[in-house]
Structures are given as structure tokens and as C-alpha cells.
């Protein structure tokens with residue numbers, strides 16, 4: 239006898255749930271709304287706790303529905319309490335990281351969209367891992383649901399989401415957009431689309447597609463260098479979409495959405511922070527309504543790159559300011575908990591290898 243394909247309750251629409259509730263469970267439509275509310279509002283993922291649904295019906299739910307779960311196996315908090323990092327295990331097989339940033343009374347969750355990353359940016363810890371899989375929309379959503387449930391204990395909540403964790407979100411475009419739509423449900427988390435930012439290494443065709451599909455969603459570009467010569471060294475994707483092509487897509491994006499574009503620029507000592515790097519950046523940004531975040535490099539073990547001094551970072555910042563660029567110099571956050579994307583996963587995998595060796 240073939241098994242019934244269960245409906246994934248994180249990704250299912252209310253209508254899909256209603257269809258099963260009415261036609262298979264022989265219940266009234268409102269039971270579907272109760273199930274939907276347990277999942278997307280009460281953030282309850284155990285059928286046994288769906289307490290206002292009659293017990294005989296509740297016992298039948300697992301026959302038709304499934305709730306993909308992710309297990310949090312580690313939570314680390316930085317000394318300044320502004321950064322919290324969560325390590326999740328998917329199907330007991332894959333590890334992904336999620337970072338909660340708490341500053342300016344705002345809680346922003348940085349979610350992962352892939353396990354590993356194929357783009358191999360040279361400064362990035364995730365770039366050293368092989369690409370393993372795209373996260374499903376449910377796996378992306380569950381990162382937020384877990385953290386939101388934690389924050390509820392102190393009457394707090396995540397207000398903004400950035401797709402800036404592990405992976406290139408535009409290489410998992412459909413699931414990323416689907417996750418945004420789920421989190422935007424009016425009867426669910428109801429997070430405004432304006433509070434989502436997708437961060438990309440610069441995939442020009444998908445930038446143009448986003449501008450067509452989702453005009454409210456914000457865009458951030460991991461730029462890190464404003465000449466092809468330097469960018470090619472640290473970001474291989476630049477050979478496929480050089481700066482001129484990236485610029486063309488961003489101009490189209492701004493024409494269609496009128497959104498300001500954020501640029502992330504990691505400051506690397508003796509690499510991308512001299513006067514000529516600053517001039518190239520100013521020239522590149524001239525075409526846009528832009529804001530630049532300067533982020534001093536967070537050391538990644540095994541990489542040759544170093545963090546610049548505060549003085550060097552400030553000089554670079556001042557040059558941009560003098561050229562009337564909207565710019566913010568960020569502090570390196572959560573160094574003590576390995577906050578740069580991918581570092582915690584690598585640390586955990588190394589610990590597991592070491593403990594396996596000890597157990598042999």
C-alpha cells in the first residue's frame with residue numbers, strides 16, 4: 239500500500255490545509271484555521287499541544303500533516319550581549335548557523351539559505367565548505383520561528399530579517415522568496431516585506447528578477463572591492479558578473495523599485511583600504527542611492543587576511559564621508575562567539591572530528 243504524502247505544514251497554504259481538514263478528517267473549515275494559527279502564530283510544533291482541537295482529531299493529524307523540524311544544538315551569546323548565535327541541525331545531518339543582532343532597539347535575524355556555498359569567496363569561512371544543499375523554505379522559516387519563540391519568553395521579537403547567513407540566497411531564489419511570503423502572512427508573523435533584506439554577492443540576473451517580482455524587499459550587495467582586479471581575487475563570482483554588469487543590474491533595480499541599495503564592504507588590512515580603493519568605491523557608488531556599511535574584517539582561521547587598525551578604518555570612512563557617501567563604520571560584532579558566517583559550523587565539525595578520534 240502506498241503511503242499518503244503528508245502536507246508540510248510550514249509551507250502549506252490555509253486552503254491546502256482546509257482541503258485535508260474537510261475532505262479527509264471530515265471536520266469544519268475552522269479547524270484548518272486553528273492548525274494554521276498553532277503553526278504560524280503560537281509557534282507550536284508538537285501536535286499533542288494543539289489543545290483546542292478535539293483529541294480524536296489531533297491523534298489523526300500526523301497521518302496527513304508533517305512539521306519539518308530543526309534542532310538547535312548550540313546557542314552562544316557575545317560578552318556585550320548584542321550578538322547571539324544559534325547552530326541548528328537539519329535531519330541530524332546538516333549544520334546551519336543563524337545570528338541574532340540586537341542593537342538600536344531593533345532585533346535583526348541573519349538567516350542561512352544554503353548548507354555550505356559554491357561561490358568560494360576567499361575571505362569567507364562558509365566559502366571553504368563544499369556546497370551541500372539548498373534549504374527548503376520551511377527550513378529557512380524555522381530558523382526565525384525558533385528564535386522568535388525564544389524571544390517571546392522576554393516579550394521581545396525579531397523585527398527584521400537579512401538573508402546574509404550561510405550561502406548565496408539568489409542561488410536558492412524560489413525557496414527564499416517563498417520563505418518571505420510565509421513570514422509575511424497576515425494571519426501569521428505578518429512581517430512587512432520592507433523589513434526583509436536579501437544580501438547577494440552580485441548575481442546580476444537575479445537582482446533584475448527581484449526588482450520585477452518583489453519591489454518591497456530590500457537588497458544588499460557584498461561588494462568588498464570596487465575594481466575588477468581586486469574583486470576577482472576575493473570573489474570569483476566577479477569574473478562571471480564583473481562590476482559593469484553588476485552596476486547595470488543595480489541601476490535597473492533602482493529604477494524599478496526606488497529602493498536604496500545597501501553595500502557591505504569588509505575592510506581588510508593592506509588589501510582594499512588605501513586611498514585608491516576609496517576613490518574607486520566613491521566612483522562606483524556615484525550611480526546609486528546607496529548606503530555603505532564598512533565592516534572591519536573578522537579573522538577567519540587559515541585565511542591570510544587581517545583586521546585593519548581602528549585608525550586605518552576611520553581614515554577610509556572619513557574619505558567616503560568627505561565625498562558625501564552615506565556610510566556607517568560598524569564595529570566587529572561577536573568576535574568572541576565566532577560570529578562571521580560559517581565559523582561556528584567549522585568549529586563544531588572540528589570538535590566532532592576530535593571527539594571521534596578520542597573515541598576510537
Ligand code: SF4
Pocket residue numbers: 355356357358359362363364365366403404405406439460579
Ligand atoms: S560570502 Fe556569501 S557568497 Fe561568498 S562564499 Fe561566503 S556565503 Fe558564499
